[in-house]
Amino acid sequence: MSKVIRIGTRDSELALWQANTVASALNGLGVKTEIIAVKSEGDLVLDKPLYEMGITGIFTKTLDVAMLQGKVDIAVHSMKDVPTALPQGIVQAAVLKRSSAIDILLHKGNLSFLEEQEATVATGSLRRKAQWLHRYPKHNLVDLRGNVNTRMQKLQDNDWNAAVFASAGLDRIGKKPANSIDLDWMIPAPAQGAMVVVALADDEFTLQTLRSLNDFEAEMTTHIERQFLRTLEGGCSAPIGAYASYNEKEDTIRLQGVLLSLDGTEKYDYDKTVSIEEWKKLGFFAAKEILDNGGADLMQRLRSQLK
Numbered sequence: 438m439s440k441v442i443r444i445g446t447r448d449s450e451l452a453l454w455q456a457n458t459v460a461s462a463l464n465g466l467g468v469k470t471e472i473i474a475v476k477s478e479g480d481l482v483l484d485k486p487l488y489e490m491g492i493t494g495i496f497t498k499t500l501d502v503a504m505l506q507g508k509v510d511i512a513v514h515s516m517k518d519v520p521t522a523l524p525q526g527i528v529q530a531a532v533l534k535r536s537s538a539i540d541i542l543l544h545k546g547n548l549s550f551l552e553e554q555e556a557t558v559a560t561g562s563l564r565r566k567a568q569w570l571h572r573y574p575k576h577n578l579v580d581l582r583g584n585v586n587t588r589m590q591k592l593q594d595n596d597w598n599a600a601v602f603a604s605a606g607l608d609r610i611g612k613k614p615a616n617s618i619d620l621d622w623m624i625p626a627p628a629q630g631a632m633v634v635v636a637l638a639d640d641e642f643t644l645q646t647l648r649s650l651n652d653f654e655a656e657m658t659t660h661i662e663r664q665f666l667r668t669l670e671g672g673c674s675a676p677i678g679a680y681a682s683y684n685e686k687e688d689t690i691r692l693q694g695v696l697l698s699l700d701g702t703e704k705y706d707y708d709k710t711v712s713i714e715e716w717k718k719l720g721f722f723a724a725k726e727i728l729d730n731g732g733a734d735l736m737q738r739l740r741s742q743l744k
């Protein structure tokens with residue numbers, strides 16, 4: 438059968454790179470592809486912080502609709518932009534082998550501001566902001582929105598000291614500058630650095646084809662991180678980080694999770710290593726532990742603050 442798989446994607450450089458990666462992999466299996474790029478609401482409205490727009494899935498909604506209308510067969514996303522509950526009729530078809538999940542700091546050649554009280558750091562993410570303020574309580578945080586290229590330009594155009602990015606995004610488009618350092622103390626967003634392909638639940642041919650693109654380790658670690666997020670959040674974009682890593686030699690999984698107040702003064706951490714057999718429920722139990730130890734009360738307050 439010579440069915441062409443139509444790949445829906447956002448039209449940013451990073452999104453197109455990701456879609457092309459999936460296209461190449463499919464072409465390698467002898468499957469023909471066509472890339473269809475669309476603008477998402479998240480890319481069109483740039484003057485509001487993401488959390489103010491209130492909804493999760495602002496980057497993925499347009500493509501969900503295109504798929505449900507039969508205009509594309511699959512969509513490729515940065516997995517951290519995908520809401521933990523997929524729309525009815527759409528399923529996760531493959532998680533690609535994961536690259537670096539780490540956050541990095543882009544600066545201007547001088548890192549002495551890290552030792553100083555006065556400094557301005559840019560990020561649009563509540564998770565990055567809260568973790569930054571927890572570590573550097575006196576620093577000034579400013580909002581930064583836009584795709585990776587836009588955000589790098591804004592850093593140059595303003596007198597901020599630095600801005601936070603996902604390493605994976607810059608690595609993929611080959612634009613990681615020399616002026617950057619790894620923020621190895623910052624817990625990444627759930628599923629950061631992972632790419633996911635979604636498809637229609639009843640599209641057997643496509644689902645079957647995409648199975649061979651799935652990387653089990655990436656599927657497992659992102660499942661754990663997203664389960665942690667889903668169990669904590671209850672539908673709000675709170676400052677939550679999670680990173681699960683597989684230790685092949687020990688056959689164990691380590692989960693690091695964090696929930697913070699917006700100003701970073703309150704912080705709940707989780708960090709445990711368990712046997713691989715426990716992977717399916719690890720995110721759930723980790724989140725429950727945080728909720729039971731004061732996290733539920735913080736989530737309640739966050740929900741009213743973010744309304």
Ligand SMILES: NCc1[nH]cc(CCC(=O)O)c1CC(=O)O
Binds near residue numbers: 605607628631
């Ligand atoms: N929310 C934007 C977004 N979504 C995915 C990535 C980078 C790639 C990834 O994390 O997989 C980025 C950019 C960033 O956070 O700097």
